[in-house]
Amino acid sequence: MSYKIVIDSCGELPESWKADEKIESIPLTLTVEGEDIVDDETFEQSSFLAKVAASPESPKSSCPSPERYMQAYDCEAEHVYAVTLSSNLSGSYNSAVLGKNLLLENKPDQKVHVFDSRSASVGETLIAMKIRECEEQGMDFEQVIEAVEAYIESQNTYFVLENLETLRKNGRLSNLKAFVASALKIKPVMGSTPEGTIVQLDQARGINKALMKMVDYVAEKAVGSEDKVLAISHCNCNARAEIVKEAILERISVKDVVILDTAGVSTMYANDGGVIVVL
Known part of the structure; x- marks a missing residue:
């Protein structure tokens, strides 16, 4: 079965994933002193850190829109999985779920599941790795969900x-x-x-x-x-x-x-x- 993993940009991507069509990173937007910085391949860590250090204000982040998630889900893959920042730390999870619901209005048979990482950063990366592992082992959609949710429970x-x-x-x-x-x-x-x-x-x-x-x-x-x-x-x-x-x-x-x-x-x-x- 073909599959796709959608991960918000808080999850770091290994270099080998950046050209992998099965993986799509959905960027959050960072704001420093009124300047919006998209968290995608154009992000420059050193200049961002300098801007944050020079600003008396706290930087902010905004999550992707439900429509952006919906676009990512709308693909040829038979199984689509999303991995987001902890729902207790960001609105990314809720946005991803709303994007799923928007897609299902027009494509009710599309299989999409959104994982609340209950973590961040490489915690999301590891969850995406687990999804890949389960899919490559030939698990069906529900088995993947069950195995990955159990894995999230075990993460620290x-x-x-x-x-x-x-x-x-x-x-x-x-x-x-x-x-x-x-x-x-x-x-x-x-x-x-x-x-x-x-x-x-x-x-x-x-x-x-x-x-x-x-x-x-x-x-x-x-x-x-x-x-x-x-x-x-x-x-x-x-x-x-x-x-x-x-x-x-x-x-x-x-x-x-x-x-x-x-x-x-x-x-x-x-x-x-x-x-x-x-x-």
Whole structure:
């Protein structure tokens, strides 16, 4: 059966996917100082980070329209799957569902399913990888949905940020104590809940200690890791991502490792120096 995977642009694409007709990235739009920046192949991380650093205002993001999702679904593929940012962090999921409903008004037999990643960044990437794996194994549409939903349930997302300003200003860290983002240089270890909201798991003085605490959480929560892919995304800090990878692999075994630089939406929230780990 032919299939297509639609993933919003918070999910980083491996280089090999960018020319794959089975994969379509739907861009969110980022806004800094009134300037709209489309999160697609034209996004330039370094210039974006410079604009954010120079602006007293918090950057914002807007999700794709339902019509844009509908266009992506309207294809020859027999099975269409969408993967979006956590519905608790963005309107992308709701927009994707509305796009599905719009399509089904004219094509009621089209098979479309929208996955709420309950994660972000490489968490979405891993879900897309799981969909591909299931499709290539010859599973039918409902089997793929069941297997991927179970996989989402098993996922754990963690991150440590050098700079918390964007998350704080956008209200994503409403339960984070104010002093954490102060000059104390205490870095929180963050994670996602099963519902896809952000929580603070721990904290440490200095980025390196915080990263190692994150590694502890990854190792402690890893179940069946030998059959899973470890995914790490980083914002302009590949060396830091490699250190995290090696520290994790000293503790657990995994099937494979993927390291990707953050695309636009993840760059906006991770900021320069942030590291995200999903297993």
